[in-house]
Amino acid sequence: MKFDETPIVKDPAKEGLSPPNIRENASAAVRCYPSKPKDTQAIGLPGERVPNWQEKGIAKFAELLEKNKALRVYMDICVRCGACTDKCQFYLGTGDPQNFPVMRAELMRKVYRRYFTPAGRANTLSEAADFDEEMLEKWYTYFYQCSECRRCSVFCPYGIDTAEITMAAREIMASIGVSTKYVTEVVAKVYERGNNLGIPPAAWKDNCEFLEQDVEEETGKPIRFPVDDYGADILLVPPSADNFANVDTMIGYGKLFYALGIRWTTSTYCNEGGNFGLFLNYQNLKKVNKRIIDAARMLNVKTIIWGECGHAWRGAILTPTLNGPMDMFDPPYPYHISQFIVKMIRQGAFEGRIDKSANDDYIVTYHDPCNTARAGQLLDEPREILRYCVNHFIEMPRNTIREKTFCCGAGGGLLTDELMPIRMAGGKPRAMAVKHTGANYLATICAICKAQLPESMHYWDVPVKVGGTIDLFARALLL
Ligand code: SF4
Ligand code: SF4
Numbered sequence: 062m063k064f065d066e067t068p069i070v071k072d073p074a075k076e077g078l079s080p081p082n083i084r085e086n087a088s089a090a091v092r093c094y095p096s097k098p099k100d101t102q103a104i105g106l107p108g109e110r111v112p113n114w115q116e117k118g119i120a121k122f123a124e125l126l127e128k129n130k131a132l133r134v135y136m137d138i139c140v141r142c143g144a145c146t147d148k149c150q151f152y153l154g155t156g157d158p159q160n161f162p163v164m165r166a167e168l169m170r171k172v173y174r175r176y177f178t179p180a181g182r183a184n185t186l187s188e189a190a191d192f193d194e195e196m197l198e199k200w201y202t203y204f205y206q207c208s209e210c211r212r213c214s215v216f217c218p219y220g221i222d223t224a225e226i227t228m229a230a231r232e233i234m235a236s237i238g239v240s241t242k243y244v245t246e247v248v249a250k251v252y253e254r255g256n257n258l259g260i261p262p263a264a265w266k267d268n269c270e271f272l273e274q275d276v277e278e279e280t281g282k283p284i285r286f287p288v289d290d291y292g293a294d295i296l297l298v299p300p301s302a303d304n305f306a307n308v309d310t311m312i313g314y315g316k317l318f319y320a321l322g323i324r325w326t327t328s329t330y331c332n333e334g335g336n337f338g339l340f341l342n343y344q345n346l347k348k349v350n351k352r353i354i355d356a357a358r359m360l361n362v363k364t365i366i367w368g369e370c371g372h373a374w375r376g377a378i379l380t381p382t383l384n385g386p387m388d389m390f391d392p393p394y395p396y397h398i399s400q401f402i403v404k405m406i407r408q409g410a411f412e413g414r415i416d417k418s419a420n421d422d423y424i425v426t427y428h429d430p431c432n433t434a435r436a437g438q439l440l441d442e443p444r445e446i447l448r449y450c451v452n453h454f455i456e457m458p459r460n461t462i463r464e465k466t467f468c469c470g471a472g473g474g475l476l477t478d479e480l481m482p483i484r485m486a487g488g489k490p491r492a493m494a495v496k497h498t499g500a501n502y503l504a505t506i507c508a509i510c511k512a513q514l515p516e517s518m519h520y521w522d523v524p525v526k527v528g529g530t531i532d533l534f535a536r537a538l539l540l
Contacts (some may be wrong), residue, residue: 089157089159089202091202091206091479091480091482091483092201092202092205092479093201093205093241093242093243093477093479093480094241094242094243094477094479095239095240095241095242096240096241096242096244096245096246097242097245097246099249100242100245100246100248100249101238101240101245103249103252103253104245104248104249104252104341104345105344105345106235106236106238106240106245106342107236107237107238108238109238110237110238110239111237111238114197114237114238114239115191115192115193117236117237118192118197118233118234118236118237119172119176119192121232121233121236121237122172122173122176122177122229122233123176123177125229125232125233126173126177129225129229131222131225132225132226132229135166135221135222135223135225135226136169136170136173136177138219138221139163139166139170139219139221140219141163142218143163144216144217144218145161145162145163145213145214145216145217145221145223146158146161146162146163147161148162148212148213148215148216149161149162149165149207149212149213150208150210150212150467150468150470150487150488150489150490150491151206151207151208151470151483151486151487153489153490154470154483154485154486154487154488154489154490155206155483155486155487159199159203160203160206162207162213162217162223163223165203165204165206165207165223165226165227166221166223166226168196168199168200168203168204168230169200169226169229169230170188171188171189171190171196172189172190172191172192172196174186174188174189174190175189175190175191175192176192197234197239200230200234201234201239204227204230204231204234205231205241205474205475205480206475206480206483206487207223207224207227207473208431208468208470208471208472208473208474208475208487209224209227209228209339209340209431209472209473210224210431210432210435210468210472210473211223211224211431211435211436212431212435212465212466212467212468214435215435215464215465224473227473228339231340231341231342232341232342232343235341235342236342240341241474241477242477243474243476243477244337244340244341244474245341247337248337248338248341248345248349251333251337251349251352252348255328255329255330255331255332255333255352256301256331256332256333257300257301257302257333257335257337258301258302258305260301260304260305260332262329265288265301265304265327265329265332266288266329268304268305269286269287269288269304269327270286272286272304272308272311272312272315273285273286273315276312276315276316280316280540282319282540284312284315284316284319284540285315285319286311286315286327287324287325287326287327288326288327288328288329289326289327289328289329289360290324290325290326290360291360291361292360292361292362293324293325293326293360293362294323294324294325294362294363294364295318295323295324295325295326295362295363295364295365295366296325296326296327296328296356296357296360296362296364296365296366297314297325297326297327297366297368297398298327298328298331298332298333298334298353298356298365298366298367298368298373299311299314299327299332299334299368299369299370300333300334300335300368300369300370300373300508301332301333301335302508302511302512303368303369303508304327304332306508306511306512307369307508307511307528307529307532309528309529309532309535310368310369310511310528310529310531310532312532312535313529313531313532313534313535314368314398314531316535316538316540317402317531317534317535317538319540320411320414320538320540321405321410325366326360326362328356328357328359328360330352330355330356330359331352331353331355331356333352333373334353334367334368334370334373334374334376334377335370335372335373335376335508335509336349336350336372336373336375336376337349337372337474338350338376339372339375339376340372340473340474341474346376346379346383347383347384349376350376350377350379350380350383350384351383351384353365353377353380354380354384354387357390358389362390363390363391364390364391364392364396365387365390365395365396366396366397366398366401367395367396367397367398368398369398369399369505369506369507369508369511369529369530369531370506370507370508370509371430371431371432371433371437371472371506371507371508371509371510372432372472372507372509374395374397374432374433374436374437374439375432375433375436375437377395377397377437378395378436378437380395381394381395397433397437397439397442398506398531399433399439399442399443399446399506399530400439400442402442402446402531402534403442403445403446406445406446406449411449411538413539414538414539415449415450415537415538415539416537416539417450417451417452417537418452419536419537420450420451420452420453420502420533420536420537421452421453422501423451423453423500423501423502423526423533424453424455424498424499424500424501424502425447425451425453425454425455425500425502425503425504425533426454426455426456426457426495426498426500426502426503426504426525427443427444427447427454427456427457427462427503427504427505427530428457428466428469428491428495428503428504428505428510428514429443429462429463429466429505430466430469430472430505430506430507430509430510431466431468431472432472432507433506433507434463434464434466435464435466439506440463440464443504443506443530446530446531446534447504447530447533449534450533450534450536450537450538451533451537455498455499455500456498457494457495457497457498458494458497461490461491461494462494467490467491467494468487468491469488469491469505469507469509469510469513469514469517470483470484470485470486470487470488470489470491470513470517471484471487471488471509471510471512471513471517472507472509472510475487476509476512476513484513484516484517485516485517485520485521488513488514488516488517488520488521489517489521491514491517492517492518492520492521492523493521495518495523495525496521496523500525501524501525501526502525502526502527502528502533503518503525503526503527503528504528504529504530504532504533505527505528505529505530506529506530506531510527511527511528511529514527515527
């Protein structure tokens with residue numbers, strides 16, 4: 062296959078994109094560990110299942126239906142056409158029909174019909190069900206086997222967004238004291254330490270200093286990774302994983318700003334772009350987002366730039382709605398590192414300063430993270446960056462990229478060890494599409510994808526290196 066060909070796959074099964082299921086109908090047995098009271102209490106949720114949880118859960122459901130009109134519409138308008146059934150990677154991977162988006166949503170619709178329709182209230186509707194222990198267990202299992210990726214919504218003729226249904230179900234469960242250890246632990250760490258990994262400020266600073274030494278040794282240039290620099294031009298909010306796991310991405314930010322002569326900083330109050338509130342409830346989504354704005358105000362920066370993180374960007378684009386206008390910043394709306402690089406490319410800032418051959422070891426393909434692509438409309442920018450800094454770029458099949466991208470298999474709060482069978486199963490469609498290209502470098506702009514994809518690619522025997530777009534850009538950049 063030649064570089065830059067973008068085949069459309071008409072029959073995914075024939076093309077090896079819908080491989081046989083690994084654990085037919087076995088996903089019901091896989092569940093997240095439940096949250097710990099110390100974490101839930103720290104983030105404003107009940108420490109354990111509340112008394113009268115059924116009643117309180119239904120009251121919360123009523124509140125969400127009132128606040129979110131789209132949710133009521135999604136409850137009412139599904140015609141069960143089936144167009145979404147084979148579009149979810151967790152169904153394609155597990156073979157469990159309960160992972161059909163329509164069946165997942167049906168768990169909530171049954172409860173909706175029972176309590177919010179006249180026939181349901183009169184108990185004369187067979188398609189209705191009580192919100193009882195058995196139903197709650199199904200909610201807990203299957204709404205945490207959905208990565209809130211929205212792929213199904215692209216194929217629904219009515220635009221039903223099952224991710225919104227998942228979010229509402231999780232919000233209801235959180236309100237009655239039912240949530241997962243992984244998600245609540247991460248949110249609690251953000252309030253305590255400023256980031257998802259729980260890195261203390263001193264360790265963050267130390268690591269930035271180590272990076273400076275390493276990069277100076279490698280390049281001979283005094284490239285800085287500044288922390289809490291009051292009055293800097295730019296506050297960078299990367300996913301905290303960039304400073305510890307995806308170090309090439311962090312180095313990429315440093316080289317980029319050095320090359321442009323820009324004064325930038327990170328903040329120890331908020332060194333996390335990621336927002337796990339998105340996977341839990343509205344209150345925490347808003348509160349985690351606010352920390353970014355507060356950090357920018359504390360450091361009196363002109364601009365906030367979000368780093369390579371999917372759910373960070375999905376949270377970021379909600380900032381003006383959740384947290385008020387961003388008029389004090391330039392630009393007065395959320396700004397992503399990919400948008401910034403593209404703007405600089407178009408202004409000619411890197412003319413004569415890029416050596417694409419530095420990346421000639423790689424045949425590169427690009428994985429659209431669900432949250433930057435479907436939820437965040439960053440579709441062209443990463444591709445423009447890659448084409449600018451590599452000679453060999455190839456797209457995956459057209460029905461697996463851009464708005465139709467497959468989830469990596471671990472978004473939406475699923476990147477936890479106890480869900481490994483679901484993660485590997487859900488990661489299979491993406492792995493097969495990568496295999497189809499023959500690429501040996503899988504670029505992406507999301508920290509969760511960067512954590513999941515090496516494991517799922519290895520599991521499905523697809524030999525690629527996984528890294529950021531900025532990693533490749535920085536390799537090609539002449540300093
Ligand atoms: S595609 Fe839409 S209308 Fe059809 S079954 Fe799925 S959610 Fe319902
Ligand atoms: S939002 Fe994504 S993970 Fe959830 S049901 Fe739809 S396709 Fe599946």
